Amino acid sequence: MSQINVRVDGASYTDDVEPRTLLVHYLREQLGKVGTVVGCDTSNCGACTVHLDGEAVKSCTVFAVQADGCEVTTIEGIGADGALHPMQKAFHEMHGLQCGFCTPGMIMASIDLVNDNPDPTEDEVREGIEGNLCRCTGYQNIVRAVQQAAGEMHGRSAGATETLGAQS
Amino acid sequence: MTVTENAAELAPAKEVGQPRRRKEDARLITGRTTWTDNMVLPGMLHLAVVRSPVAHAKITSVDLTAAQQAPNIVAVFSGRDFAEEQGSIPCAWPVTPDMVNPGHPSIAVDEVNHVGEAVAIVVARSKAAAQDAVELVDIDYDVLPPVLDLETAVQDGANLVHDQLASNTSYHFVFDAGDAGTGADTDQAFADAEVVVSRRFVQQRLIPAFMEPRSVVVQPQGDNVTMWSSTQVPHVLRVMLAMVTGVPEHKLRIIAPDVGGGFGGKLQVNPEEVLSLLVARRLGKPVKWTETRSESLMAAHHGRGQVQYIDVAADREGNVKGLRVRLLADMGAYLRLITPGVPALGAFMFPGIYKFPAYRFECDGVFTNKVPTDAYRGAGRPEATFAIERIMDELAVELDMDPLELRRKNWINAEEFPFTTVAGLEYDSGNYDMATEQALELLGYDELRAEQQQRRQSGDPVQLGIGFSTFTEMCGLAPSRVLGSLAYGAGGWESASIRMLPTGKVEVVTGSTPHGQGHETAWSQLVADQLGVPFEDVEVLHGDTAVSPRGMDTYGSRSLVVGGTAVVKAAEKVVAKARKVAAHLLEASEDDLDFSAGKFNVRGTPGAEVGIQEIALAVFAAHNYPEGMEPSIDAEATFDPVNFSFPHGTHICAMEVDTETGMVKIRKYASVDDVGVIVNPLIVEGQIHGGLAQGIAQALYEEAVYDADGNLTTGSFVDYLVPSAADLPHFDTGNTVHAAPGNPIGAKGVGEAGCIASTPAVVNAALDAVRHLGVSDILMPLTPERVWRAIHHGGDGGDRATAGTNAYGGAQTESTAGVSTDASLGGEL
Incomplete structure (x- = not known):
């Protein structure tokens, strides 16, 4: 297990994750950020795309540990003050x-x-x-x-x- | 109740026809969705399915010990553990009385019949632990020769998929118009014909490839079981699971929450749904199973998979005289829910929009060691439309006629509707000429023909072609009596109910279960018009058998035509009940009341009026309502159509073919569809776009390829080419409107039209570009390699990849057998 600190949609989290845990699985299973979904196993479909420090990444191709110290924005975090992006x-x-x-x-x-x-x-x-x-x-x-x-x-x-x- | 006072003023003049933005979107664009895989229940266990790595084998030993001892593993099961209780995946469509159905175990016990068949189940505390332990299950196989090619499978002495059966043929289905009394003698028509054109077309296997992988959550509570499933058919699933598993139907609740696409692929009783239920029941714990994409491509049912032999007879002037079709239809290893019915449904569509005097159709359903086929967008009708629209072009070439002139000469004229076809269907309405004229204009036909001529004369390496598809289809499944006559196991009705809430808000319960079609929006529009209430005051409920107890769900472009009509009928009943209450409250005769914009008015007495939303409150309070009436204006309705609806249209594709590289590029795509009265043009246009994408994908990109051992070599999105935005053109779409006489909305189905129509238009366009180079057919999908080979080596392009390349399948898939020769494969290339 490795400890990571990430900010996701404006909140800070500290968690232990297996080194093999993908960012998308961390978001869905540990943080309950189920707005981000898994559509394939091969990084083809892009359904899991989030922003990592402002850049779009397929969160199935990023390990959770790679997001340590980073700012992650998901679909759940892009609207400002309840308004739609x-x-x-x-x-x-x-x-x-x-x-x-x-x-x-x-x-x-x-x-x-x-x-x-x-x-x-x-x-x-x-x-x-x-x-x-x-x-x-x-x-x-x-x-x-x-x-x-x-x-x-x-x-x-x-x-x-x-x-x-x-x-x- | 001030909340209802301004209802009429708020309601727009007419909702039907408005491009309403969808109510569904709010949760989908914000990530606040309830996909099945999002579900988490206390104590929930996770399933992983161990799948056969071989196509055809006897299971000789199963060792679960290592997996059972792995950390966080709760249980491991093999097929033997469920052999007595798993029953068979049901097949609801025995198309002939003597159809052979070997039974379809959800998990293999003694033998496996396709790669990806379930052979063991791991149950663990986490999904990761379950996946890890899959590797530890040790199963030995005694491998048998796989049966993969349709034409080989039906020969005498062929290897058998099911060794207890006499052959690989499940059924032989015949429709003969002469015997049915709907046409002349077909053999005679061909004997007398001046011209006969015969072709062999191949419908490659396709994968529905819905974006949301299948997922199931099962929660057992005492005798009751609740299942959440990513399904198109919660109602059908409930009945079938009760029959298969013995859980009494009234103890079983199925919920289809937000469902991420289906396209027929989730019109199924899946082995994994049965297994999840059996495991949950065995362990008394909630379980979840969610597939990976490779599992989905390998083990969820495929579509298409036909070899089509088609003959057309005509005179020299181009008048068609007869049509003869013989199909080999790939069932795969087993029969699933409507596996055998898909090609049989297509039987009625081969004559297309043309006035054939004679027609005979025969189909053999053939077992192979591949995953079963079943419904995929269009289900039988794209196959038929492809064959007829392709061979009309071939006939035009033979007769040296313009392909559109040949079509015009033979299609049903506008004044001939309703028209009973040689297949016995009564086409309801339309105007093929009008749609065609509009499509030609949309395309800019004359300019493109001129450019084609120019490129041809200058010997441009990039040639241009124009391809037509003038199509119709049968949808709005379906009149129950017709389904009965076709031996289908259920009806085709749909149910709806309307609940008028005390505050005037309206709940509409529909039995038609959406998975992206926008029912919540379109049904709200229908009800807003019928009841005269604001669009925003209507909530549409669906997809949960406890909320929506009766339904036949969503497939076959049926939702609006059948389910929407049920909603309208229920609304009419609400108004009829409310009228009685209004008459009582206004102290008037029912006959003196007008109902408009949500209010009952006493004719000739200004100001004497009461709104339907006020009446809802009045019957809730129930202080003052008519004698002999229940204090409720709620209503339900079940609609069973008397006929299918028949959308039609003209699709024209202009295609550039680079003769030096084999690359094809759609230059322009124009389609004009007549889907009857349009409730929401936004949704209709979206359905057409999506259908076009999938139909074009069949022509250009997609094919489920198996190698010589029966392994699916297109088992991920790396190899199975679902097109991206960059792979598809801009679509120019239009409509003509001829109302369907068979339902009060006047609507025809739209969900499958684009997919049915587009494939032959695209292939015809490519062939039109290179026919002068000696090319008369190219196998789908039209990969650059195939196109190049067809241009430079003749033949139909052969297998999709040459030996030694990554995509090479090894040989003998149904799309290559009997077609490829060394020459057509490009010799030593």
């Missing part, structure tokens, strides 16, 4: 989710993408989230959501995106 709001507005299982990871990866690229084109969004799999949406509305959120996160008007349900 612009990315969460955009996924809702643009119907960027159906079953919602990939959504926490998809949102966390998308926030990181927009932090790096404030105004991504459609192709840049598609390339940027290719490490996150969604089986329901066909991605089109996710792309719309990311572009809308990018606008809001960087102070541009959100009105530029196309109207949903207009079927084009």
Whole structure:
């Protein structure tokens, strides 16, 4: 067992973990942060994406001990004062989710993408989230959501995106 | 009660048709979801399943000692421990009276029949401890030759999957339109035909690959058992588990909490659900089982898996005269819930939208040493649609006709609805020409055809092709009497009830269990319109057999068409009951009351009105209500449709094919779907997008590949290529609207349409790009390797990888047998 100190979604934790424990298992099983989910065994699907010191990581490829001394943000910690993060709001507005299982990871990866690229084109969004799999949406509305959120996160008007349900 | 006073003003004019943002989203975008694997119960134990590493073998010895002695292990079981009580996974669809069902143990006792079959169960204090001990279970196998290839499996003297059976054939299902009285004699039609085109198409095995791995939690409490499961079908599961395990149905409660996708893959009674229940009952402790992704790909049921021999007869002018289909359908090792029914359901869709005078369908269900197949998005209909839409293109080539002109010549015209097809189905409504015209416009057809011509003339290494799919499908499963005539084991009705709460809020209970479709939103829209209450005042409850006692769940694009109609019918009953109370309170005759925007008004007497939400409070107080009536306006309804609904549409794909590398790229994809009246355009568009993604994935990316020993070589997301955002194009989608006459909403199903329609459009497009280079077929998925080989070496592209490469399967999967030759494989490459 190794002792780690981490801040997760603004609270500090000190825990003993097995060296082999993955960050995602630590979050889910020891902290009860079940908003972050496991979708595969091979770091392909990205459902477990969280922010480690502000950068998106797949928490199934990080050992809990590697997060020692770090700041972890999960889907449960991105809204400020009970309000939704612009990315969460955009996924809702643009119907960027159906079953919602990939959504926490998809949102966390998308926030990181927009932090790096404030105004991504459609192709840049598609390339940027290719490490996150969604089986329901066909991605089109996710792309719309990311572009809308990018606008809001960087102070541009959100009105530029196309109207949903207009079927084009 | 001020809370209800402004109800009518708050309610919008009409909810149906509005792109309402989903109610479901709030918990999903914030990580406040109740996935089954999130459940933690005091004293809960964790299961890990030990799985067979061989495809076909007798179990000669089982040694659990080392695993039992490992730390934190509570129990270890082999198949022998449950041999007497496990029964068989039920098969609800014996498609023929003489269908052979060898039985499907949840855990192998004496023999294993596919890689990944459960052979032992480890029960531990933690998931990690259980996984660790899996390695310590020691089982010896006497290996038998695996049966993997469909065409080999049906030959005389073939190795047998089940040695107690006479052959590998489970059933032989025939639909002959001549015999059924729905068409002419097929043999005669072919004998008289001027042109006959015959093809062999392969539907590769696919994996549903829902994002949430399957998970089960079971809590035994005295005689009662509660199961949480990531399932599409809690109601079906409850009945079936009661029958299999002997737990009385009324002692068994099934809860499907938030479920992360299904696509047919969670329409099942899973071995692991049975085993979790048996272990929990044996130990008297709550247990949890959650699969890994590789377990999911290996042991959850697959879809598709057919070899299709299809012949079309026509005259020289392009009028179709007959259709003949013979299928070999891969059952896998056992029959699960509706394994045999999937290809049989497809039987009725091969004629597509065309007026064939004669039709004969035959299907052999064939056992192989692979995981069982069962429903996957479309379930029988994508296979049929692929075959007919592909061969219409081949016929057009043979006749030197434009593929769209050939289709137009033969499809059902708008004025001919309702139209009874040669397969005996009554297509309800539609206009194929209108959808096609709109799709052509959406695509920018003329410009792309001109560009294709240009590229061809200039010898551009990147060629362009355009492919069509003009399709229909049968959905809204299903009229119970029809299911009965097809020997299906249950009905196709759906149930709903509406509870009017004292504060005027409304609870809607639906038997249709969602897993991403947005029922909570769409049902709220329906009820808001029916009752004239605000959208926000409606709560939709589902997925728990204690809350929603009757239901047939979600599959076959049935929820809105059948389940939504049940909701509307229940609402009509609520209004009828409320009308009696309103008449009493307003001291008026029922006949003099109008109901609109949630209020009953006495006709001609302004101000004499009472709202339905006020009536809910009035009957709660029950101080003043009509004699002879119960003090309640709650109601329930069960709807059993009289016909399927038949969405249709035209999908057009424009595809670039790089002849030097074999890379294909969708340049543009346009689809116009007619799904009847649209309740929520946002949800409809999303369903189409998702269906398109999965249909395109079959054409371009996905295949469950087994090697020569029966190992699944695509056992992780590294090898099984679920497409990412970068692998898919932007979709240009549109709708035409022809209301379904079979339900009061006018809706047709939408969940499977995109998946059914898109696959042949994509393959037809690729072939259109390279047909002038001598290519007439390429096996799916269209990997660059296959496309390159087909262009440069002829044939259909052969196996998906050459010997010696990582993805090489070794030989003889159903997608390669009888197809690959040394030449088509590229010789010594």
